[in-house]
Amino acid sequence: MLTGRSASAAPAGADVDTLPALVGPASVEVTARYLKVGDGYTSTLLVNGYPAEVGAGWLSPLTGWPGRADVVIHIEPLAPQVAASRLRRQRARLESSRRSDAEHGRLDDPSTEAAAADAAELADRVACGASRLFRVGHYVAVHATSLEELTESVAHVRATAASVMLDTVPATWRQMQAWTSTLPLGVDSIGMRRVFDTDSLSAGMPLASADLPAPLPGDPPSASGVLYGVNTATNGIVWHDRWAADNHNSVVLARSGAGKSYMIKLETLRSLYDGVQVHVIDPEDEYRRLAGAVGGTVIDLGAPDVRLNPLDIAADDTRPDARNRRALFAHALVNVLLGAAGQAGGMDPVERAALDRAVNAAYLGAGVTNDPATWRRPAPLLRDVAAALEADGSPPAVTLAARLSPWTTGSFSDLFAGPTTTRPTGHLVVWSTRRLADELRAPGMLLALDTIWRVVDAPPAADPTGGRRRLVIVDEAWTLLRDGEGVRFLNRLAKAARKRRAGLSVITQDAADLLGSELGQAVIANSATQVLMRQAPQAVAAVADSFSLTGGEARMLLSAQRGESLLLSGSNRVASHAVSSYREHALCVTGNTDPEETP
Template identity: 55%
Template sequence: MHIEPIPPMVAAQRLRRQLARLESSARANAEAGRLADFNAEAAADDAAELASSLARGDGRLFRVGLYLTVHALDAAELQGEVQQVRALAASLLLDAQPTTFCALQGWTTSLPLGADAIRQRRTFDTQALAASFPFASPDLDAPAGSTGVLYGVNVASSGVVVWDRFAQDNHNSVVLARSGAGKSYFTKLEALRMLYHGVEVSVIDPEDEYRALAETTGGAHLGLGAHGVAFNPFDLPVDQGDDTLIRRALFVQTLVAAMLGEPLKSSARPVLDRAVLAAYAAKGINSAPSTWSRPAPLLADLVEHLSISSHPEGEAIADRLIPYVTGSYKELFAQATTTRPDGHLVVFSLRDLPEEVKSVGVLLALDAIWRKVANPADRRPRLVIVDEAWMLMKEAEGARFLYRLAKSARKHWAGLTVVTQDAADLLASDLGRAVVANSATQILLRQAPQAISAVGEAFGLSEGERAFLLSAERGEGLLCGGNTGDRAAFAAISSPAEHKVITSDPAELLDQHDGESGPL
């Protein structure tokens, strides 16, 4: 393709002459009583529009020559190849002509010498030239590193879509889709392939969909709310700095606010802070690291110190924490830690938790995950998956905790994956938009018509991309590199063995169970 810009003054003069020629032809036909030449009228309209664009500086004119060299091993094969090229060009309304008696000039013109010996050119405007530029590709340009994961097949080019989230500016990702679009399937597929690369994966699973993945890969499955499973939020992590006790006390305050279901009042914060530190002191734990290995206090100890604080705010908080100490929710929160979340894959299942305390369970699980992620003595690539993150985002304290995790994960060689079907609510809050902005990898699967406007505006989608997301099949989506600008429409693919592990289709799960049980 040889492109030669036409100087604006020359282009304006030629357009003026062309307009005059077309106008005079139209007037002559009208005076002679002949029928109007609609092709000439369309050409005159196009020329007038182009002249207006040039006058405003919105576009330019170019002389463009497009040449194609066809290669073959012999004359017969060459003839067949030429016929195929001309037939393909004709299907695109292009007239391809061979360079008869000028084969040498045609060949040198198609070499990277910058010399056009044929000079068979047409005039293009800026828009037409941009549409015909041959170097645009639907495939990703981002190179895949050592942790690159196969996402699927490119819908436009049938090439593979391989993406390395740990090679981006940050390692976070957000997955948005309507219910049934395959967001959990895709997330489990990515997690499984991350395990292939030695990435440690932790999952917050609200519907117990990751159990088969954990059992197949030898991971740990922790059912929060199940009998015998308890996490003590007062446990002090080891080897995490001199301010470990202070940070643990601050987290306990965040957890209490989530248990209360509302932000703490300014008058209640100092009362709660004193009670937390008093509970630690009663167990012989203070700012000296040598005391941190002693048994940590329990939630009941905090309630006791709040009750004897002789402060109305403390007594009110103690009364509202009773269900978590001696009431219906004591199973998870009121005992010493019974299960350590260790392993290459740890799944925190929330299905057995009552709906009223699921957000608290998510916050507690995230804290357990963060202890591992922030441990400077154990640095390795990690992936943290929060499925159905809207449950945490609807609580102010939970949303802030998730935001802090998204901001700090990269410093600890970790990536956060936020998965939600409630795109409108996520994008409606400032913290939700901040989480999206801090995600260099953005996965958009099929969207609901009610949410496509908010999603399209938040991610800068074109009309074609919006139409694709509205009509995408299950497992099809759009990968957006938030910081690199790379985009690719893909269809997630899995092997039969992977599909058996990650599917959550009830009919398929029933067939698998019947197959394992055998005939009666």
Template identity: 55%
Template sequence: MLSVGDLVATTLIVTGYPAEVGAGWLDPLLTYPGRLDVSLHVEPVPAQVASDRLRKQRARLEARSRAGQHHGRLEDPETEAAAADAAELAWRVARGEGKLFRVGLYLTLYATDRQSLADEASAVRALAESMLLRCQPATWRALQGWTTCLPLGTDQLEHTRTLDTAALASCFPFSSPQLPVTDPEDEHGVGPVLYGLDAASSGLVMWDRFAQDNHNSVTLARSGAGKSYLAKLEALRLLYQGVQVFVIDPEDEYTRLAHAVGGTVIRLGEPGVHVNPLDLAADGSVDQLTRRALFLHSFLAILLGQTPTPAEKALLDSAILTAYRTAGITLDPRTHSRTAPMLTDLATALTAAGPDGEALAARLAPYTSGSHRGPFEGPTTHRPSGHLTVYSLREVPEELKTAASMITLDAIWQTVTNPHDRRPRLVVIDEAWLLMRDEHGARFVSRMAKSARKRWAGLSVITQDAPDLLATDLGKAVVANAATQILLRQAAPAIDAVTDTFRLSAGEAAYLLTAGKGEALLCAGPGRRAAFQSAASEIEHRLITTDPAELIDDAPDADPGAAR
């Protein structure tokens, strides 16, 4: 025992460890309610020294086993298990798959008097025993134990245990025990992203969407709960790790972030910025024309405001092929590099098809020659490229938001499906209800959610309209195909639908009803849930916040390099 100011302290040395541990296994010690300092000292062992020691250890274990057999003794399970572990570790070190480290784990407790300290020591030792840890007091070395647990980086007790890389990684003190650590050998993994602080412990919630069964996510929250804030934070941190990010931004919330990181902002709806719905993909596939015709059927249904009848579908299909033939484009892949026709060319082909075609062309007139023609009246002016591309739809009229969201998502999808440019990508659809409210838009998002993983892409669907999303089969399909599901504060009318869909407990439902701004529940399958508070650095916060009170003194955004 050592007197430290008005307190007394004692140090416990961890001398025994469990055979197997999981991620965040030190969390019970880190969240102990009393005053407890946990000190972990790590010293790497040189590769040559590690090999020599493992060879000697294996020789000793083998000699002990043979001696027992020579004297007719039964096999010692502990010796055999230790020999097998030593052999496996030796091979991993020899192949460079792991290293050895000397690790010392020490605990220093504080209390106001001797009796309280003895009670605290008993409680901590009982907690350690429940974790299969054996502890011994640092008898006659109280001063050395206390200084060892100070943030000085010196181990004066030098009571260490040799651990390999994997075992040491599980000792990382800030991981969330509810979520598994990403497999470092997963060749498809980009690496974990910090989402925030674990609400139930002192750990961090780190998650790698690209290491899951699929790379999609769904974020549901009421307005003002912080869903877009969290989406921008994840996108920014994925940019650090080489992920290409595309964003459909209806409310111009991502432009400040794009300007700061050198991204591209395409402001659809402004004069001179167009996206041609009839553009063919540049992936060299032989079925480009067929796939484009199928997409145009869905896109034109959105413009027309209803699903065409079978007769109207036949007229539209004929007009689509006629417009391409007029432009010199046929099923022959060699013609696919020619300039694509425009929406006005399609209207011309419809007009030439007779009275029924003229009626369809008249219904499309607002988008070909009327007041809504702006986004579609010219060839595509900008292609999604670079590490971050934001399609800002703020200038698009409300009546065109659904159509604009779909055409920009299609332009992004053409880039994602290009087989000549494979890289991890994230497609963010903010305010996804703009697409999900229309059957054809919802079907397009659903198909994309099912096939994005094959293109090494993740689809992030963000919406505040949870009941409508969960009320349709297509919305449920999008949720079902999202391995990462994030729930922030929910409105009371929506909580029942959310509870049933995500199988929330009563406590989790109550948490979502009362959650503060930025507080969320990450769901990743049975038994893998973690409540957390999103956390950003000061610099990150300035880039992603949209709070008017915080932006009132900021200068207006100005970036001459932004696409307009």
């Protein structure tokens, strides 16, 4: 047992003596096959057998092992004269074996023939300076929090190494020397080395992994997350937890037919397994089957009996500025309505002032003041605001009332013609906008997002779920992204969602709408999880520039198959292919898709 002294008990000035106590573990317990280091356990494996040939990235299975394992390489270059001498002796031994077999009439040994040819080729390259020889040792330190977990992890690491023809043995009765050899001290106390040439050694570099990293030492493993698919490079599992990232937002960019809706529906279903409440803005009515299977709620915007009143104030919202918030949203909605009608410029400052007066007048006419006690009364409707504009009598107010007439008394007034009829309740709420006319698509999506935001932003006392995690999915977001007010609303939602245990997922097939504006770039900047699927050749350059993709990643997006994606999370990037069970597949294909079709 080696025990370090407490740093506070160390005498002043004893720099060398106190260094182990300052940076080392509290204690190290040595056994034959493992060490107990502090509160954890570690066991070191030695690589003592290698395949005859190695390819690029041959160490990746070990460096990408999904757990805490330190892969350590000790490299010692051999002097050219020593390398040449060893190669001559090796070639002499192999030639002697060949001649002995020939003299005794034995058949040629294929392994000896291959080794002789390799030795001759290597000797030629060393002689002309094209390659060098190195003495190399590979050690793997496996860490765990319990002895049972350590035993299982060591077996898993050995099986992983065996899958690429690497033989490993535990450092029995030399665990202390082996462990210190894996520390960043530059000391190899084991000395189990093999001779590598430059090509074989460099094929294991860089020490990178195509898999997402495991939790850092000391960090608890994630208790949530969803399966995104199978790693296309290693066939490993791509398991990502958006709730453990810097923020909970994501953005998905893909061309039509790349499989983005299929992948998002899989994420939706698996998020429900994880206890997340999901709200979906569904322009194409693709989530109805999924909602029916899991007992979700579908709200058909555009149906005759479905109405949303943008001026509603929640009766249980007691914040003093709740009425002012609704008045400000009325400004945003009117801007979107006028933009949907092709009326360029929205409102000018004079019309904006007239609208503000009309909204306040409509609230007062309904008996709703800044007193929270009055907020239980029926809220005014959009047509009441138009009537207040006409009663104002000023030319800007009358003009604005006329511009709003299609949504107050005209063809598009059904959605706003009465009090709110539907409340979003349940673990999955799908807001279908397929029945809405094109002129109502953007306003309908904005109304749905506003209603969702009011659920997310509810005061703690008014939240019956007790702070449940919520995911807001905006599918085919290009409908909203083409409107400046819509992008601003998404930007505000992306920035404010994290503090309310909510995440925003923006999905669009038109990358230019998201990348072509500062607000769209801000939405991307506030999304810690980014998923890129197959891109059109015309858009891949802009996508590669915005997401700092390498040339290989950009080419991967051009040739990606349906369901393949590039997941970006912080500094980590991993390519995956969506996988599903038969039941999940049946729920995630769209209504007009062949159920036998694969993503």
